[in-house]
Amino acid sequence: MELRLAGRMGLLGTETAFEVLARAKALERQGRHIVHLEVGEPDFDTPDNVKDAAIKALRDGFTHYTATAGLWEAREAVAEHVSRTRGITAAPEEVVLTAGAKPIMFFAMLALVEPGDEVIVPDPGYPIYDSMARFAGGVVRPLVLREENDFRVDPDEFRRLVGKRTKLVVLNSPHNPCGSVLSRDDLKAIAAGVADTPAWILSDEIYGRITYGVEAASLASLPGMQERTIILDGFSKAYAMTGWRLGYGVMPAPLAERITQLATNATSCAAAFTQIAGAAALRGSQDSVDKMVAEFRRRRDFIVQGLNGIEGITCRTPLGAFYVFPNTKAIDPDSARFASFLLTEMGVAVLSGTAFGPNGQGYLRLSYANSIPNIEEALRRIAEGVARYRAAAKA
Ligand SMILES: Cc1ncc(COP(=O)(O)O)c(C=O)c1O
Incomplete structure (x- = not known):
């Protein structure tokens, strides 16, 4: 054939x-x-308290479909965690749990990027941003991270790239592959750069817990930014749960509803017992x-x-x-x-x-x-x- x-x-x-x-x-x-x-x-x-929670969840019958965006208890746990760690107020309605954090990239690009829209992605950067942006029909504008700048975003370069055609800006801090962390000043410059544009931000914070003596601040914590930011995070790295496939996005509720619709079409929901384990990970000892x-x-x-x-x-x-x-x-x-x-x-x-x-x-x-x-x-x-x-x- x-x-x-x-x-x-x-x-x-x-x-x-x-x-x-x-x-x-x-x-x-x-x-x-x-x-x-x-x-x-x-x-x-994976920490024992997380495994124990998953085993108990299986025994308690969490072996069925859940609501697509996740069990309410798990969405609440994520909302609390993100509110506390980012210094913002996030509601459970703004949380979508997915099978790994990766689908949030896929769904965000499909939901927001029209053919011809510009998407700014870090270069070097996690290759799936570029892949998904192109797949959605977007035009990729690479944001070069330079060694002489400790692989952080250069504010002048960013200002030159961003404009009326920019639909989405992808940030990743701490960064894969460079290990760089954006400072609050970097984030302020980025926020100022997008202020007069229609750009949304996909802020990949999956390594947010893995920093050495510095804080990895979220762009969402800057004034006016939460309403245009999708925080991507998950359990794979912080809790050594790559094989469990559990992650999440936190975003304004109207977008969360449409991302949920994409998830309904793709996977129906993340596995029920992993969601219980994820809530235990966030609420238990760190x-x-x-x-x-x-x-x-x-x-x-x-x-x-x-x-x-x-x-x-x-x-x-x-x-x-x-x-x-x-x-x-x-x-x-x-x-x-x-x-x-x-x-x-x-x-x-x-x-x-x-x-x-x-x-x-x-x-x-x-x-x-x-x-x-x-x-x-x-x-x-x-x-x-x-x-x-x-x-x-x-x-
Ligand atoms: C920058 C970045 N974002 C997202 C992911 C995907 O995480 P998950 O395994 O939860 O889908 C990875 C995994 O390598 C990553 O490096």
């Missing part, structure tokens, strides 16, 4: 992390040992989150120091998330080639910066959601690989 796909499928991108993981697994099946620094998920287990973040901080310091000790690599110290984004231009300006060499020759799985947009060229993304001994081994292999690479380039 001839496969004649709809034209829009040509606009759809993907997330390279899953492809690199598949290549690494294939090498492992051939008997190779691989250190995994490619995957974007905590290596910690000790496990604090412990995990403290351990990430130790690993961040270790990997940054190790990378900066390798000739040809320079690495800034990120303030959030669990990624480093070292500059490897002096070793190979072609990051995809260098990443491929590290995987196939040295057994270290990392992502090329170009997996996050053209402005990731010259950088790698390494996830330090892995143990210190594994990171140490990866650093040893990278250093050896760099020496071999340079010797081969000279020869």
